[in-house]
Amino acid sequence: xxxxxxxxxxxxxxxxxxxxxxxxxxxxxxxxxxxxxxxxxxxxxxxxxxxxxxxxxxxxxxxxxxxxxxxxxxxxxxxxxxxxxxxxxxxxxxxxxxxxxxxxxxxxxxxxxxxxxxxxxxxxxxxxxxxxxxxxxxxxxxxxxxxxxxxxxxxxxxxxxxxxxxxxxxxxxxxxxxxxxxxxxxxxxxxxxxxxxxxxxxxxxxxxxxxxxxxxxxxxxxxxxxxxxxxxxxxxxxxxxxxxxxxxxxxxxxxxxxxxxxxxxxxxxxxxxxxxxxxxxx
Numbered sequence: 001x002x003x004x005x006x007x008x009x010x011x012x013x014x015x016x017x018x019x020x021x022x023x024x025x026x027x028x029x030x031x032x033x034x035x036x037x038x039x040x041x042x043x044x045x046x047x048x049x050x051x052x053x054x055x056x057x058x059x060x061x062x063x064x065x066x067x068x069x070x071x072x073x074x075x076x077x078x079x080x081x082x083x084x085x086x087x088x089x090x091x092x093x094x095x096x097x098x099x100x101x102x103x104x105x106x107x108x109x110x111x112x113x114x115x116x117x118x119x120x121x122x123x124x125x126x127x128x129x130x131x132x133x134x135x136x137x138x139x140x141x142x143x144x145x146x147x148x149x150x151x152x153x154x155x156x157x158x159x160x161x162x163x164x165x166x167x168x169x170x171x172x173x174x175x176x177x178x179x180x181x182x183x184x185x186x187x188x189x190x191x192x193x194x195x196x197x198x199x200x201x202x203x204x205x206x207x208x209x210x211x212x213x214x215x216x217x218x219x220x221x222x223x224x225x226x227x228x229x230x231x232x233x234x235x236x237x238x239x240x241x242x243x244x245x246x247x248x249x250x251x252x253x254x255x256x257x258x259x260x261x262x263x264x265x266x267x268x269x270x271x272x273x274x275x276x277x278x279x280x281x282x
Contacts, residue, residue, distance in 0.1 A: 160189025
């Protein structure tokens, strides 16, 4: 007889404990198969990636509708035994009331955490004003509290990703999000030791998520020494997979050669991994 799978409440308690001390990697799968493989490697939690999921559907990042994202979150939670943090983009709503409604729906999927970012998606005004952004985080906080309060809220300042690499503005936004009820703070795009240390110090004792989405000279040991609590990789793993696929497909199309298959994963090993998952669920 298989052991009972952890409940949503179990996963959320585990996720909260992970943020209490130390430093952990929370990699970003883009579908059930990649999530189950990452779980098999022993990662204690996983995070969805809006870009990776969008590409798997043949869409650009930010173009997937909220109902599809919610269905994806529900499937990822159901398929795994570790906490799932949702990349919930900007809440899929124009106003704070809409953000709250969608956050309640996200919590119902069973995710252990979710992030709300302050980007608008409009290149002419890439960020919400700080007042509007804070209202949206505050609305997400109320929605989580109304549903039990055990889902972790991540506040994201997107300054560095939208062409406004101003550390002072980034820190001001993160502090405001912390005061509005964010449990964890995240400034994707910062990368130097000085930037990371400044963000960690500015929002202490709240935990900080660091994005490492490309090759980096920093090691996990060095990142932990800077005070970071968790490290995510965004769409990097999906981009690695796409790079291998593109290379193999182009070699076949342009040269009529099968060289790109040389590093293909073993079908037998993949079948064994996923057959084992099905047996565990029986």
